[in-house]
Amino acid sequence: MGRSRPEEAATAATPDAPRPTGRPEQKRGRLHALIAGLHANAADLVEHVLQHWRLVLGLLATACAGALLFAWSGLYSVAATAGHYPAFRYLLAFGLQQSVRTHTMGIEVPDNLDDPALIRRGAGHYQGGCAPCHGAPGQARNPITRRMLPEPPYLAPRIADWRPAELFWIVQHGIKYTGMPAWVAPDREDEVWAMVAFLLRLPGLELAEYQRLAYGEAAGSTTAAAEGLELLLRNGPVGGGIAACRRCHGTSGGGGPEGAFPRLQGQTETYLYEALKAYALGTRPSGIMQPVAAELDEAEMRLLARHYAAQPPDPAPPAPPADPAMLALGRRIALEGLPERRVAACAGCHGPAPGGVNPGFPRLAGQQPGYLVDQLALWMRGIRGGEYEAPSARLMALAVGVDPRRPPAREALWPLSPAEIRAVAAWYAAQPATLADPPLAASR
Template sequence: MKWKRPLAWIAGAAVAAGIGGFVFAAAGFAPIAASSGHWAVTDWFLHFAMRRAVKTQSLGVAIPPDVSLDDRALVLRGAGHYESGCAPCHGTPTTQPSVVVRQMTPKPPHLPPHIPSWEPEHLFWIVKHGVKFTAMPAWPALHREDEVWAMVAFLRRLPDLSEAEYRALAAGDAGSGNRLRSHDDPIGAVVAESCARCHGAEGLGRGAGAFPKLAGQTEPYLLASLRAYAAGERHSGFMEPVAAMLDDAALQRLAAYYAAMPAGAAEATAAGDRALGERIATRGIPERGVPACVQCHGPKEAPRAAVYPSLAGQYADYITVQLDAFANGTRGGTPFAHIMRSIAERLEPAERGAVAAYYSALAP
């Protein structure tokens, strides 16, 4: 047949091209140097393929019904991480990526002008999964989609921010780090550079629920939590990278630093059925195997184990997020986390919110 000869030529050419490509690579001639950059056509094709892949593979992504990307607390959570984890490569509203980053191939884009070309679902997919053959990593805790949506919430705000607005969101009261840096103990610099941006120099958190209050928690609990983050046993794309960079001595000093801070005031404005929350906290739900929360988390007259956190006066939004993460199995934690996991999954969402509202209104 006439078509067989052309087909044989095509097959032969394909085999020859494959062999030629292998010989080219085996001989070490492939242009892998980052300094050589990409040809314009190569750069176009790679970006075209990436954009098409993101738009296709994000088709199943939907903004959860309980997530508002305009929620200031969600924006704050994303802002704190962007400053330390993203800005060095992607810049800020008025600063470009670092000179080292600009020598990469491909070069990470200066993000503010590019964000409007992506839908929230696209941004979610990129932040969660990363992009192969670039410096863009996947999210360190893939199952913590609540954190990924926080990043999306902030990224949507990024293009419209002035530098002052950006600093207010991303740094908060971390400027008090000048005072901390003057301390003889070098842990003050760690607090100033990494911790105060989200938790505040005084450990009271920022944004009324964006971040937890650390002040007044026991040193054993804080240290156990930091160690769990550092070991990858408590899952958070925000906290794991920070804790993993510190040695155990630094973790101990951090725990002692925040444990020594005075606890803040109660939050009496959280939505939720506080009466229901009080019943669950003080009596539990025996028919469902839910014990009373006060046995481990207080308040009660008898002493309680120092490895459990105090919940009185903690932000309701933070408690709710943690209970939800326990319930869906995405949180992890200290060696005692399995206890909370079995309890949280037996509570309805409204009940978890009620417990959070009750505890947030209690004086620490």
């Protein structure tokens, strides 16, 4: 067609080029010359394909027919014991890596992945949800999962192969045909980042440190538990003989010193039971709580709710001094609301309020501030308060000025700004926690 061949184009592009010596810059020059030659012949290739389209279609049809015939023959073994052909295994690994890299473009990595509370939160779930397949320090993988194809890898030495954004995408979306599930509540990106924070910490963990992070106070004995609860803790639904409730929240429901988990002390039995039931049904989204609650039966839910509601509040750990102006803003929002933005006063439903509060609503006094910040952000984003949640949850969405069907498109449009959310969370955290009030009907 009058165009030079790739070799001629390469020679024309570098007429005085010396013979290759293996140096990187000379190899790059040869590669650029080859690419230039391919571009020069691209039009020829397209023209040849158009001229011989019948032959091309015939070859494609023959290849498809051959593939179907091979599948029909049953010669390819689908047994997990047979493994994949080496070329196919390489193709799958290459496709996995490239797919993850492509789909993580634009993911913004938060700058707090070294937060101890975030790491602790991820560790608690890893022990119950991930360690059986992927192992942990001092803990062997389940032998059944090791006969899967592909076999779930022992994760600690593999974490370095992936960037934080890639780990986030894998945890959130899972991987097809591997047994790696997607996150149960994919909208809960805060939980997924907690898992990433822990995974980044996993490679350097010794056994004692892993047990402290994964089990909390449950790494020790269960002798302090009441008899009925002790049976649940020893034979609970998730995790090495100790139920996930104690692993994260502790026996007394204090949530631990890191602030990774909410305090259950001082909440009403009604609220705790309804929360567990909502998690179990999946109407309240949480990839950490839903798998745990789904394994509890009615009696276990009521037992746990009764136990934690009866626990006296622990003394709050000393908190860093808060800005007086910040506390004043939080107090105003809690007691008066922001009527100009359709944000109701928090105290009407969550206390402190004269005569107590509805037993179906959570009490916020003495609650972990990080937990309150995370939950209010979920309301702002429309993740909480959806049509399948309880009426009280939809009422809360209205109280903070958000329509879950049309949540604010960006943070700047939230009825409560991030600074205001932190302020009201700090004010409630500074209030003394007490045992739950009796139900309103009983108090009257």
